[in-house]
Amino acid sequence: MTGFFRRLTRVPQGITIVVAAFLPIFAIVSMFPAGPGIIGHFAADPAARWKVPLTVSAPGLTIAILAPFAGYFVDRFGRRPLLLGATFLYGLVGTAPFFLDGLDALFASRLLLGVSEAAILTIVNTLIGDYWRDTGRRDWLFIQGVAGPFLATGVIFISGPATVWRWNGVFLVYAVAFPVFLAMLAFLFEPRRGGETAAEVAAEPTGTPFPARAVALLAGVTLAASALYYVFIINGGLAFAEVGVASPDAISRLSAIPSLFVMLGALFFRLLGGRANAVQLGAFFLFLGLGLVGMGLAPDRRWMVAALVVNQIGSGMAVPSLIAWAQTKLPFEHRGRGMGIWTAAFFFGQFTSPLLVHGANLATGTMQGAFLVAGLLGVAAALVALINLGSAVPAAPAPART
Secondary structure, three states: OHHHHHHOOOHHHHHHHHHHHHHHHHHHHOOOOOHHHHHHHOOOOOOHHHHHHHHHHHHHHHHHHHHHHHHHHHHHHOHHHHHHHHHHHHHHHHHHHHHOOOHHHHHHHHHHHHHHHHHHHHHHHHHHHHHOOHHHHHHHHHHHHHHHHHHHHHHHHHHHHHHHHOOOHHHHHHHHHHHHHHHHHHHOOOOOEOOEOHHHHHHOOOOOOOOHHHHHHHHHHHHHHHHHHHHHHHHHHHHHHOOOOOOHHHHHHHHHHHHOHHHHHHHHHHHOOOOOHHHHHHHHHHHHHHHHHHHHHOOOHHHHHHHHHHHHHHHHHHHHHHHHHHHOOOOHHHHHHHHHHHHHHHHHHHHHHHHHHHHHHHHHOOHHHHHHHHHHHHHHHHHHHHHHHHHHOOOOOOOOOO
């Protein structure tokens, strides 16, 4: 492990990117304990029970729609200026609901938050490819995977008391974007290849064509992976109820230990760093799928928890494996657009996952049956990844170190 830390380069940039990448996740995690309080505040509005959850998820839909356009502007106008603007906007619209007292205004501010998140996610994932070659990318993606659960726990710990203090107190926590903005201002720089920015390289007549076939493959695989990734996150409580665990408190306690295995998944991703991307993709699909199969067949809570451990290992591998694979397919001048499409595909997967699970639930008659179907699809995807993805599209050459 000492050698691992000695090998890290551009540490201020890496830490800044890891924290910035958490901002869009922060927007969902922070709302987890706040929902009931917000619904209670707007109890006089009969639509509050469906409007508030929609308000919580609104940024995700905005991200899915706008991320490809964000990717175009990133390649056209540069990484750093847009990232600075998006992060400052995140701080402004993220804290705005603290000063508002209308559900429609709250919903509008969350949509604007999604605009900033679309840019942030696209740019930080692009910069991971710009700042580091393959080994460096994997090192920082591993750190991002390990840091995520700790950051999420800290946010939930703060959000609860903030919501108790005031129904919209949680929105003040979004002011964390302002110190992140200052860190970006101090440490991040516009990447160059051969002395030119991505916009300058893309404008050259001899520039490489946009890798449409590779990006289509990335988007399809990412959409499928995201839909499987969110099966438990969105519907896990219903699956637990079918094995006799209906209390939210009991579900939370039983899920706490397995959720730590996300970090083990991040470690597995790093240990497989020397293998082909197809191996990493196959591994995370296999863990996700086997975990869902196990939960689908679980006769009681003990087997459900054991299967959840396997599933969470796959969850810890999923995002870093997908991003690492995507970066090998995207040349420098098209990386922003490619990662914008990747981001859109991932969030469309989040949006479609509950719809697909609902369909499987109707077909099988139980939520566990839906989990079993999803798990078998994950295992099948693992086999396809191991057989085909390694050679389906030739990798783009790695950019020169800046």
